[in-house]
Amino acid sequence: MSRTVGSYGPKTMEAIRKACLRLIFEHGFEAMSLRQLAAEVGIREGSLYNHINTKQELLFELIKEHMEEVLQQLEAALAGIEGSVERLKAFVAFHVNYHMVRKKEVFVANFELRSLDATNYSEIVAMRQAYEKQLADILEEGVTDGVFIVGDIRVATFAVLAMLTGVCTWYRSNGRLGRDDIIKTHTRLVLHGLRTGDGTRGRRSL
Amino acid sequence: MSRTVGSYGPKTMEAIRKACLRLIFEHGFEAMSLRQLAAEVGIREGSLYNHINTKQELLFELIKEHMEEVLQQLEAALAGIEGSVERLKAFVAFHVNYHMVRKKEVFVANFELRSLDATNYSEIVAMRQAYEKQLADILEEGVTDGVFIVGDIRVATFAVLAMLTGVCTWYRSNGRLGRDDIIKTHTRLVLHGLRTGDGTRGRRSL
Amino acid sequence: MSRTVGSYGPKTMEAIRKACLRLIFEHGFEAMSLRQLAAEVGIREGSLYNHINTKQELLFELIKEHMEEVLQQLEAALAGIEGSVERLKAFVAFHVNYHMVRKKEVFVANFELRSLDATNYSEIVAMRQAYEKQLADILEEGVTDGVFIVGDIRVATFAVLAMLTGVCTWYRSNGRLGRDDIIKTHTRLVLHGLRTGDGTRGRRSL
Amino acid sequence: MSRTVGSYGPKTMEAIRKACLRLIFEHGFEAMSLRQLAAEVGIREGSLYNHINTKQELLFELIKEHMEEVLQQLEAALAGIEGSVERLKAFVAFHVNYHMVRKKEVFVANFELRSLDATNYSEIVAMRQAYEKQLADILEEGVTDGVFIVGDIRVATFAVLAMLTGVCTWYRSNGRLGRDDIIKTHTRLVLHGLRTGDGTRGRRSL
DNA sequence: AATGAATGAGATTTCATTCAT
DNA sequence: AATGAATGAAATCTCATTCAT
Numbered sequence: 001m002s003r004t005v006g007s008y009g010p011k012t013m014e015a016i017r018k019a020c021l022r023l024i025f026e027h028g029f030e031a032m033s034l035r036q037l038a039a040e041v042g043i044r045e046g047s048l049y050n051h052i053n054t055k056q057e058l059l060f061e062l063i064k065e066h067m068e069e070v071l072q073q074l075e076a077a078l079a080g081i082e083g084s085v086e087r088l089k090a091f092v093a094f095h096v097n098y099h100m101v102r103k104k105e106v107f108v109a110n111f112e113l114r115s116l117d118a119t120n121y122s123e124i125v126a127m128r129q130a131y132e133k134q135l136a137d138i139l140e141e142g143v144t145d146g147v148f149i150v151g152d153i154r155v156a157t158f159a160v161l162a163m164l165t166g167v168c169t170w171y172r173s174n175g176r177l178g179r180d181d182i183i184k185t186h187t188r189l190v191l192h193g194l195r196t197g198d199g200t201r202g203r204r205s206l
Numbered sequence: 207m208s209r210t211v212g213s214y215g216p217k218t219m220e221a222i223r224k225a226c227l228r229l230i231f232e233h234g235f236e237a238m239s240l241r242q243l244a245a246e247v248g249i250r251e252g253s254l255y256n257h258i259n260t261k262q263e264l265l266f267e268l269i270k271e272h273m274e275e276v277l278q279q280l281e282a283a284l285a286g287i288e289g290s291v292e293r294l295k296a297f298v299a300f301h302v303n304y305h306m307v308r309k310k311e312v313f314v315a316n317f318e319l320r321s322l323d324a325t326n327y328s329e330i331v332a333m334r335q336a337y338e339k340q341l342a343d344i345l346e347e348g349v350t351d352g353v354f355i356v357g358d359i360r361v362a363t364f365a366v367l368a369m370l371t372g373v374c375t376w377y378r379s380n381g382r383l384g385r386d387d388i389i390k391t392h393t394r395l396v397l398h399g400l401r402t403g404d405g406t407r408g409r410r411s412l
Numbered sequence: 413m414s415r416t417v418g419s420y421g422p423k424t425m426e427a428i429r430k431a432c433l434r435l436i437f438e439h440g441f442e443a444m445s446l447r448q449l450a451a452e453v454g455i456r457e458g459s460l461y462n463h464i465n466t467k468q469e470l471l472f473e474l475i476k477e478h479m480e481e482v483l484q485q486l487e488a489a490l491a492g493i494e495g496s497v498e499r500l501k502a503f504v505a506f507h508v509n510y511h512m513v514r515k516k517e518v519f520v521a522n523f524e525l526r527s528l529d530a531t532n533y534s535e536i537v538a539m540r541q542a543y544e545k546q547l548a549d550i551l552e553e554g555v556t557d558g559v560f561i562v563g564d565i566r567v568a569t570f571a572v573l574a575m576l577t578g579v580c581t582w583y584r585s586n587g588r589l590g591r592d593d594i595i596k597t598h599t600r601l602v603l604h605g606l607r608t609g610d611g612t613r614g615r616r617s618l
Numbered sequence: 619m620s621r622t623v624g625s626y627g628p629k630t631m632e633a634i635r636k637a638c639l640r641l642i643f644e645h646g647f648e649a650m651s652l653r654q655l656a657a658e659v660g661i662r663e664g665s666l667y668n669h670i671n672t673k674q675e676l677l678f679e680l681i682k683e684h685m686e687e688v689l690q691q692l693e694a695a696l697a698g699i700e701g702s703v704e705r706l707k708a709f710v711a712f713h714v715n716y717h718m719v720r721k722k723e724v725f726v727a728n729f730e731l732r733s734l735d736a737t738n739y740s741e742i743v744a745m746r747q748a749y750e751k752q753l754a755d756i757l758e759e760g761v762t763d764g765v766f767i768v769g770d771i772r773v774a775t776f777a778v779l780a781m782l783t784g785v786c787t788w789y790r791s792n793g794r795l796g797r798d799d800i801i802k803t804h805t806r807l808v809l810h811g812l813r814t815g816d817g818t819r820g821r822r823s824l
Numbered sequence: 825a826a827t828g829a830a831t832g833a834g835a836t837t838t839c840a841t842t843c844a845t
Numbered sequence: 846a847a848t849g850a851a852t853g854a855a856a857t858c859t860c861a862t863t864c865a866t
Contacts, residue, residue, distance in 0.1 A: 176360075192400070458863080593773075672837085
């Protein structure tokens with residue numbers, strides 16, 4: 001199904017991905033027309049089809065590739081880190097940073113799932129759940145160890161994810177604060193929000 | 207020839223609002239066609255225009271009325287409550303509850319702003335900012351009083367709001383947990399996330 | 413078919429006719445919507461149908477009544493006048509004057525015939541031909557008498573009518589010239605245009 | 619599936635113009651639907667938009683191109699001709715001939731101005747005025763030279779133009795008279811209508 | 825007489841997609 | 846790989862008209 005792009009000329013495809021991402025980020029997938037997309041890339045509508053199969057598939061691939069990458073990068077970010085607190089810190093730092101650096105991809109992958117058709121939707125949702133599970137597992141470990149207190153683990157997982165993901169809706173790279181500042185604020189909120197009164201004391205580092 | 211009995215009268219507008227909300231919630235504003243909407247209501251597409259002016263205006267009014275109501279209800283929920291901690295508790299409880307009870311309205315008002323035209327967008331954004339300011343003011347008061355520690359007040363405001371709003375994306379009224387459970391989990395996360403180590407001690411109530 | 417307006421309340425019907433005439437004059441029959449018309453009159457679209465049967469019939473009656481009146485007034489204007497020159501003068505004066513005083517009716521009756529359905533069109537065209545025949549007869553009499561020279565009587569009839577009718581497209585009641593000035597200019601053009609070199613001499617009066 | 623063979627290619631635009639002209643001539647611009655137009659051309663409605671931008675723009679371009687051509691051809695027709703009488707003769711012959719040969723274009727350009735939007739209307743009206751001025755200048759020269767007597771130059775200009783333009787409303791190429799006959803009748807009407815008694819005598823040529 | 829709400833047809837325009845060149 | 850021109854479906858919106866109230 002998906003075209004094998006030859007060795008010569010992958011530049012157009014890259015331009016399409018980039019423009020598509022920007023247009024969806026700005027107007028939404030439904031509101032983005034292939035006319036606009038082609039114009040942005042500097043080719044005609046018909047020519048798009050030398051590079052893509054359908055609009056739906058383009059969206060799907062964009063989201064899927066993002067999910068693959070984010071999953072892989074998360075794995076790398078957590079690799080070798082032990083202990084629920086340390087793993088949580090790593091998770092937060094990674095997630096928030098990624099949601100600033102790749103905010104368009106993240107935004108699309110979060111808010112355009114509705115536009116995926118049934119099959120594609122299922123596939124992406126499974127990947128999302130794998131991602132969420134990483135956080136859920138950290139929380140669970142922490143609760144088991146008595147380091148975290150949360151009312152309900154699933155709810156807490158959703159809540160923390162929602163908080164951390166929110167950054168992609170307002171972050172501007174030329175804004176008032178640096179990425180590190182933003183990561184810090186979120187880390188404090190999450191860690192304090194979850195930790196028990198005791199476990200926190202001695203090693204507060206934020 | 208004869209019109210569908212029962213759909214006549216002033217009930218139609220209410221049916222339109224309700225169906226519209228549901229369709230936007232499920233498919234998104236751009237993806238919802240007036241054909242679908244009319245079918246849902248049980249009238250012809252053209253008949254919609256006895257009740258609305260344009261699709262855009264319908265969206266705008268739906269969102270605007272929601273914003274007016276949520277602002278007014280928030281005011282009521284905070285009325286007479288003193289002290290940043292108590293005000294924050296009230297804010298969280300109100301916000302989370304409202305985002306479960308009116309999740310469709312809230313979802314639309316949060317995720318369909320993109321579909322508003324420039325003028326309408328500005329008007330709604332102003333109302334959103336008024337809402338956000340209520341939380342920002344609480345945080346600021348708490349920081350000034352030394353009860354809260356937050357890295358950056360604006361970031362913390364966004365983060366808390368994103369967390370609390372997230373509930374409208376997954377809450378099901380027939381789900382595993384009751385609304386009170388969900389409110390409790392969020393309240394704990396927020397209050398612990400923001401409070402200083404000291405101020406918290408004596409009167410922890412969660 | 414045509415409603416018998418009762419003895420009470422013919423005011424609305426008069427308002428409809430007047431507004432309709434103005435709207436057709438300004439935008440054309442096809443471009444005028446009954447919405448606009450109703451709004452102009454100050455009632456709702458549906459209420460129009462207490463006064464008219466169809467949009468088509470409204471146009472037809474407007475034109476028909478105009479044709480009846482113009483035919484009758486022309487007859488009056490020519491009554492008792494003898495001789496082709498004198499009759500021609502009377503014709504020109506009447507036609508030009510009428511096309512200034514009633515320019516909207518005239519304009520509609522001239523340029524909206526296309527919008528009449530087949531039956532109505534035939535009826536109006538017959539009346540128009542009766543009107544044209546009056547001028548054609550005058551020309552013919554003048555040619556027979558040797559007072560007029562025209563290449564072809566039918567062509568000359570059309571040409572003179574087109575010239576005289578044109579006034580309804582540019583005349584403004586508050587314009588630079590009075591109606592008499594405009595009539596004079598047209599009379600001279602027509603009479604000189606048609607007359608023989610000889611017949612003209614002695615009694616030139618313009 | 620496969621498109622109508624033969625309608626492919628750059629001939630389509632020409633077919634659109636031609637069919638559009640005919641349909642407007644017969645039914646009026648407002649009454650002509652793009653459905654009809656597409657059917658006439660042998661393509662689907664949507665396919666029209668590979669060639670036009672909007673219905674309005676199609677009308678505008680049709681009229682504008684006509685105006686450009688008629689202005690240019692008039693210039694050519696008057697080039698090198700001296701003296702108000704000779705120039706007037708040339709004007710009449712050109713105008714009447716053009717209004718028979720290109721009667722559809724002329725009709726549309728004269729009677730569909732109403733359907734142009736404000737900007738387009740202004741542009742075309744300016745071109746019309748340039749055309750009218752050519753006649754007005756001839757009349758003025760003739761009056762100055764004492765060859766023409768007219769009550770009022772502006773009125774006479776309108777009157778003569780209305781007369782000559784009228785031909786496009788009734789001329790049929792297979793009618794009773796040839797184009798030369800029709801031109802002759804109009805030339806006589808105009809020249810006699812305008813000329814002084816004296817200037818005419820010696821060299822009457824009609 | 826007037827209204828509000830309905831109808832069914834139809835308007836212009838946009839869309840994703842196809843395909844011969 | 847790109848283009849221009851086609852398709853067929855669908856979008857929003859308008860229209861004249863009807864009719865219970």
